[in-house]
Amino acid sequence: MNDPAHFLPSFVWRADRDGVVRYANPWTSRYLGIPALELVGMHWKTFVHPDDIDHVLDAVRQMRDGTLLGNVEVRLLRADGEYRWHVLHLQAERDANGRIGDTVGVATDIHEARHAWAMYEASERRLKAAFHGARMGAWEWDMKRRVVRMTSQLADLYGFPPGTDALALSDLENRVEPEYRALFQRKVDDALQHGGPFEFDFVLNGGSPSPRWLRMRGHAEYEHGTLAHVYGVTFDISKERAAEEQLSLSERRYRVLVESTGALVWSAEPNGDIRPAGEDWSRFTGDGAVRLADWGWLDYVHPDDREAARQGWVDVLQRRAPGSLMFRMRRHDGQYRMMHAQAAPLFDSHGKLQEWFGTTTDVTPQYEAQLAIEARNLRLSVAMQAARLNIVCFDLTSRTLSFEEGHAPRIDHVLSYDEALRNVHPDDRAMLEQYVCRLAEGHDPVANFEFRLQNAYGEQWMHGSALLQRGADGKPLRIIASVIDITQRKQLELMLRETDRRKDEFLAMLAHELRNPLAPLRTAIALLDKQPDTGSRPHELINLMRRQVEHMTRIVDDLLEVSRITQGRIVLQLEPVLVGTAVYHAVEAIAAMAEARHQQLHVSVCDPTTWVCGDITRISQIFVNILNNASKYTPENGHITVNVAADGEWVSIVTQDTGTGISAELLPKVFELFSQGERTLDRSDGGLGIGLSLVKKLVEMHNGTIAVHSEGPNLGTTVTVRLPRLHHHERHSAVALSEPAPGHARTALRVLVVDDNRDAADSLAMLCESEGHVARVAYSSAEALDAAPSFAPDVALLDIGLPDIDGYALARQLRRKGDAKPLLIAITGYGQTDDRLRAQSAGFDYHFVKPVNIDSLLKLLSSLMQGR
Known part of the structure; x- marks a missing residue:
């Protein structure tokens, strides 16, 4: 059904000129308890209170006079037999002849509002009647301004003119009989010094022969230890007079009062x-x-x-x-x-x-x-709500808490202390309870307090300050606290801490990543110094250094690319680009990496002639980064597929892998700079955390979009890049991007070299061989453990960040407790003090930071050979 009234949670019906219902929405049917089919054909008078029918008819007649809209308050019969008040909005429609045709009625339930207003008026009448009947008046002393505010009943009691609602305290004191004023002032001062409720009697200067006694009851309130306000009531307690004298006195007093007011x-x-x-x-x-x-x-x-x-x-x-x-x-x-x-x-x-x-x-x-006071209270309430400020009062006697928002206390929201404490975060309860106890005992807590609340919206940080209010006897009565919601501020603080943490992690990663390629470079250079110019080994060492230099160049380039894009310094060289060619060249660039990891690459291009407008270098950089990530995070023998599809407006390049996947916590942050998942010491599944951030910026510069999806850890990852399709082609040849193939593994002998970085391991082994040592290489902890029993190494050069078993655990397994061999030397990119202490506790004898100081290492090996 397309009729909006069908879904409204309101009473809606349509009746014809005779008042017969022709349509009623489901809400009306449920409210009346009458099926919709039975409701159609009934007269609207059936469910309107008999006393209100004439009001509805009057509204309809008025609409016939010209207007087509009308409102009336009526009672409608509910399914349980109860009539409830509603505001009925009537709208008439004219037929083709201009006469009133169908009438639509929409009713809004106002039953509770009418009931609440009636109760409020009754309460006001009872209060006024009580004050009037008791000859009692209420008052407030503003001690800072020395001003008295009073009700009309009190003004009447004191004999002030009607309309008097505020005057000076001195004017009030002048109303006391002169001979009692000193005593009155002394009693007031004594009561206010102790605080809390007080009560005393005095004689009013009524100007009559018989003394008129009044009783004053009040309660003083302090702000920061200073008397601020006094609240109370005053009523007449004069003894009864003889009937005639009392009548005469009352008449004279009334006449004077009326004349003066x-x-x-x-x-x-x-x-x-x-x-x-x-x-x-x-x-x-x-x-x-x-x-x-x-x-x-x-x-x-x-x-x-x-x-x-x-x-x-x-x-x-x-x-x-x-x-x-x-x-x-x-x-x-x-x-x-x-x-x-x-x-x-x-x-x-x-x-x-x-x-x-x-x-x-x-x-x-x-x-x-009164209007001004209400407006002021409204402004105060709005200000407190805008500041998210709440006033909490903890009654130490009943151990209950009441809350105030704006200018009015929330009387309906009172909690016991234990119930309120259960809403506090478990980690903060002890601290908050200790603060409350110290304050209740009269100690000055000095500082403010902070705690977290647990509610339906999650954690809510609160900041507050409190003071202790004492009674007239000096005993603690209540704790009054102001509490502000600081959740947003705390969230910003946590974000700043997280940013700082990620910065520190990035610096540590950067140091590690840059040390890895430097280590084999330094070793290769040392070997070149020792080798003659003949033979093939120098060529092999030069290739090794070339690969590591290119590795470092890519790291630095990525950093520079992010910096340039962030600063807006990259300008795209736009030209028509064949998407298929760019994809194939990217696949060619990472083919060596995939082959070394025995991964299968599958590429499918729907239309080899699909073009986009872009910068060929940047588009190739996009695909190389994505495929590099796919290969890096996909285990050996895994699968990587690239599918290129196009429609009339977009070209979609979808890369899927069977790798480690992405957790639900990390998925929303994959495009953030330096953002990575959980990392291990080997750094094999890491980098600087800038790849996808760089890719996203480059894609957006091409007016495209990129999305990453993963079902979870170990369930693979899908990266979808969408670029605007170019329909007016110009021939263009793509630039091939390729990566150098990784070095081949070498055998290893008496010096056991363990490093998952093949270049680092091979170069270190060659360095050892150049000094006459027998070297054997292992590229994983498992290989090292298999080779160690038969090889019986004298020295083990171990990388700490190994992918399967880290270097610390490997060290413990290579040399059993009590054995002297092999001598354990740590070769690692982690060089902090904590890293050295951890290596020492794992049993390492020496600790070298990448890139290794070649002279120091060779001297150490030489000294070990001499000591054998």
Whole structure:
């Protein structure tokens, strides 16, 4: 089905002009519990609450007046028999005659939102009623600014004008009876010094003969050891007076309060008809009291608030209980002011309602201040969320943690200490718990703390600082901490460490790779110095040096190529190139390597005349590098295949091998510079780690793509290069690239030379023979172990990085414990202090770093011969 409504998780149906359902999406069928086939043909009134049907009809009628859209809140019957509130979006369609035809209804569930809002309003009403009924007011002292913030109830309790929400502490102290002010100040100072909750009573300077006692309860909070805020409530605890005296006193106090606050006083009949009292109403509205009487006051209410104000007053009348309303009312200057109306019913001794008495107060300053506070809190919340900052409070008594994001605490998210600790990474728990314990004991932890959380998103690094809050008695109450998510920063640190590690590995690899070709070169030069000019051996030595020089040249060239490409210094010499020719020449270049490893090469070119536009040297370099890698990582007797295919736009060159493959961890990083898999001491499966990085850059310079795929270790590797095909050909002959064939193995005698680098082994053996020693060569540990019993060498020159068994293990097997022969000499590219210590512990007698110092080695062999 192509209809998008079919997949919407919302209530969607289409009804015709008569209200008969013609289509309903699967969500509607599931919600109603009615199969889709049965639902078609039913009237939409079947699943709409009876009391809401008229609302839907009204919305439809309004659409017929011109608009084709309408919204209405209705209750829809769910499959379990419960009606849930939805916002119904209606859209009508006109038929060919311009009349309203089908109507589409899309309903969104708002049941929980309505329920939550109702609970919130009820909670607000209960809170206001509780404060009003208890004659209690709440307050906050800002000790830094010496400012008091208070609720309207507290302002009323102290006798401050309506709208007073902040004033100086000195103004509050001035409200205390003069003879009690010194005692009041002393009690306040004593309570604040100890912190925590406090409570004391004092006498308010009410200006009346009888003292008026108030009780103050509060709690002080400190920031970094400095008193910052004090929170609390104050309520009246005066003793009861004689009924007549109390009534008279209350009346006078009320009149003074009303006159000082400027509230608009009014009364009303039991049926709700308003009777404005005094001239305050006329001064506020600019009109006579006659226009305000009965229900005329609604004409001065803002049009957007008028219906809510009317309905609110009706609800108060029906409840026959005290109530309040908030609405905007037009002042004489045309401005709308936020007004707070309060009403209380007056009953006679028989419980009969006599009249209503109330006041309406301009609370615009408080309302605007509240909006400013909410806006500030919103900004604070956004800032904390942007900084990923959380406030954590650890109650030491209940050992529970509560969390705060932004300006509001997450009351629904409280964890026990043990439960929260289980979310911490096991390696960090002991450290974090030690930090918390030291802080709870009153010690200064000095530094901040860091730890990792384990959650559904993986590891999450957190950084925080904390302080201890004490009670009035000095005992620890809670630990308050600010915690910031630093996962991204930690990941960058780990990346930098990994980059540094790879740099160090690269330098070690570079030293090893450059030493390997230098070793046989130095040996060959020493032999040339000892040989006469006749014979074939000098020619053989020259070829050996040529091969090693070319080896080193390739290493240096690769390094220089990467540097040039990175710096943008390579310019391609573009011309038409036959892909098949370039591939065959690359195969020819690595044929000697493949033949030495007994590998089978298979090449398939679909069309020998397939052309691309490129730099012949760079394209050949691409294929040689790929085939060189394939041969290097494919074991002996393995298979390497190259397939060239083309379509109208692209030429694909796919190289597959049956080699060691690539692990899932390394596969995403194969094109990174200096990136390699796990390496062994022999370095036979390694290099500098720049080959594929260089190839990728060259392919991209030709507007092509390269991809590497492997099923895993020992499952082979596939490299796919795609280059744009060239259709307008120009004849061009490819340049042949070839590698020199590796040297042939030589026999070995009394000096056993073991090295998987044939040139290095052969040249070293020839050097020994030139000095009159009998030499025998082994190119692997297995060959050395087979030859040793019959050969009985006096000296063994061992390479450390051997492919099967490394030189350390081979040394232990060649000379058993307690034997003196053979003398073990390490010949290796690893020359760090740790490498020498490891060689010594394996039983080696001497340690030479490639390229070997020929004079030192020959002197050592000579001294050994003299000592025999």
